[in-house]
Amino acid sequence: xxxxxxxxxxxxxxxxxxxxxxxxxxxxxxxxxxxxxxxxxxxxxxxxxxxxxxxxxxxxxxxxxxxxxxxxxxxxxxxxxxxxxxxxxxxxxxxxxxxxxxxxxxxxxxxxxxxxxxxxxxxxxxxxxxxxxxxxxxxxxxxxxxxxxxxxxxxxxxxxxxxxxxxxxxxxxxxxxxxxxxxxxxxxxxxxxxxxxxxxxxxxxxxxxxxxxxxxxxxxxxxxxxxxxxxxxxxxxxxxxxxxxxxxxxxxxxxxxxxxxxxxxxxxxxxxxxxxxxxxxxxxxxxxxxxxxxxxxxxxxxxxxxxxxxxxxxxx
Numbered sequence: 001x002x003x004x005x006x007x008x009x010x011x012x013x014x015x016x017x018x019x020x021x022x023x024x025x026x027x028x029x030x031x032x033x034x035x036x037x038x039x040x041x042x043x044x045x046x047x048x049x050x051x052x053x054x055x056x057x058x059x060x061x062x063x064x065x066x067x068x069x070x071x072x073x074x075x076x077x078x079x080x081x082x083x084x085x086x087x088x089x090x091x092x093x094x095x096x097x098x099x100x101x102x103x104x105x106x107x108x109x110x111x112x113x114x115x116x117x118x119x120x121x122x123x124x125x126x127x128x129x130x131x132x133x134x135x136x137x138x139x140x141x142x143x144x145x146x147x148x149x150x151x152x153x154x155x156x157x158x159x160x161x162x163x164x165x166x167x168x169x170x171x172x173x174x175x176x177x178x179x180x181x182x183x184x185x186x187x188x189x190x191x192x193x194x195x196x197x198x199x200x201x202x203x204x205x206x207x208x209x210x211x212x213x214x215x216x217x218x219x220x221x222x223x224x225x226x227x228x229x230x231x232x233x234x235x236x237x238x239x240x241x242x243x244x245x246x247x248x249x250x251x252x253x254x255x256x257x258x259x260x261x262x263x264x265x266x267x268x269x270x271x272x273x274x275x276x277x278x279x280x281x282x283x284x285x286x287x288x289x290x291x292x293x294x295x296x297x298x299x300x301x302x303x304x305x306x307x308x309x310x311x312x313x314x315x316x
Contacts, residue, residue, distance in 0.1 A: 004044070005030055008086045017176035019152070029079040032059070045093045052101050077101065114254045118244055119145055123186070125240035132198070133219060137236050139194040140216060140229070142187035144248055147171075148255035148273050149181070151248035155224040157215040159195070164188060173274035181272055191215075256281070 009027055012018045018026075036055050037044055056073060063069035077098065084096040114122075123145075126138050144154060153171050161170040167188055168180050183191075195215075203211060206221030214223040224232075226248075233246040244250070256269050270281040 002034075004087060004090075004092055005034070007090075008083055011086060018174075025075075026079050026083070029076045030083055032076070033080055033083075045087075047097055049097060049100060052097060056101075112245070112250050112253060113257045114244055114250055116258055118242070119251070119254055119258075122236075122240065122242045122244065122246075125242055126236055129239055131239070133232075135190070135194045135198050136202075136216065137232060139187070139190040140232065141236065141251070142190040143169075143183055144251040145255055146184040146187040147181040148252045149248075150174075150252060150274075151226045151229050153274075154248065155214070155216065155226055155229055158213050159215050160213070162191060162215065164192070171274065177274065179271065179274050 005027075008030070009023055012023050012026060013020075033055065034044065036058065037047070037051075040051070040054075042051055056077070059073050059076065060069055063072055081096065081098040084093060084098050087093045088096045123138070123141055126134065126141055129137070140154065143149065147169060149157075149171065150173065153173055156172060157169065163169070167185070168182050171179050171181050173179060199215075199217060202217040202219065202221045204221065205219075206212060206217075208222060212221070212223040216224045216229075218224055218228055229248060233248065237243050237246055252273070256273055259269055259272075260266065266278065266281055270278050273281060275281045
């Protein structure tokens with residue numbers, strides 16, 4: 001790792017507040033770029049559009065087709081665009097050639113959304129569980145759906161982030177940006193029950209030498225990880241028999257879509273989701289349009305005969 005790369009990665013971690021995983025992803029993209037320049041015998045400050053196009057072509061050939069190579073390359077280009085913005089701001093390069101390049105077009109994938117009936121059935125079935133961890137899992141499900149949290153946001157919640165009086169939580173999203181998110185009465189009851197009946201017991205099991213202050217703890221009393229949360233949702237499916245392909249993001253997408261379907265303002269949804277731009281939130285308008293089309297096809301009366309516009313009067 002050279003000086004400029006190390007300086008940029010430190011900027012991402014300290015100034016931007018990016019997570020370790022995000023910084024590592026940027027580091028991987030930058031290393032691939034530097035390796036390409038080394039093979040081609042090109043200096044990082046002596047590139048042009050042709051060099052970037054050759055890099056893109058080589059990466060598209062190298063990436064496995066069964067994944068989403070265009071999406072991966074678009075992310076890689078975005079990382080390098082930001083990297084050269086930084087280099088330009090420091091005077092290390094004369095221009096950012098990545099600003100003149102377009103990322104490869106990719107198909108827009110609409111987020112998977114659960115029906116309201118499926119979410120309610122899931123919550124009802126999980127509430128019937130009688131095992132020890134049932135009330136923790138119920139609180140997690142209620143909060144994910146009621147507040148639209150990302151997995152990392154839920155696992156990072158501290159007990160002090162919950163305001164029971166105003167029924168809101170303080171959330172730290174991407175780049176450690178803070179926002180306030182409301183939650184439902186059902187989530188309120190579930191969290192209170194979990195904190196009263198189970199969390200103290202789980203906290204006592206922590207043998208790591210420190211007491212984690214995060215709201216949700218594992219069965220061993222330690223801070224939940226994102227992987228741990230994904231495992232919990234998988235076990236919820238097995239224990240309830242509601243096999244919905246559960247993932248934290250599906251509940252987040254369902255939260256946003258159901259709000260929009262019920263008339264919520266898109267700007268309000270943007271604020272609650274913690275999106276930087278309205279463009280990111282706009283995808284849910286496409287989701288609801290698709291759902292409306294499916295509902296229309298499913299429920300509009302089907303007729304085998306000609307429509308009124310197809311009837312031709314006699315003698316015409």
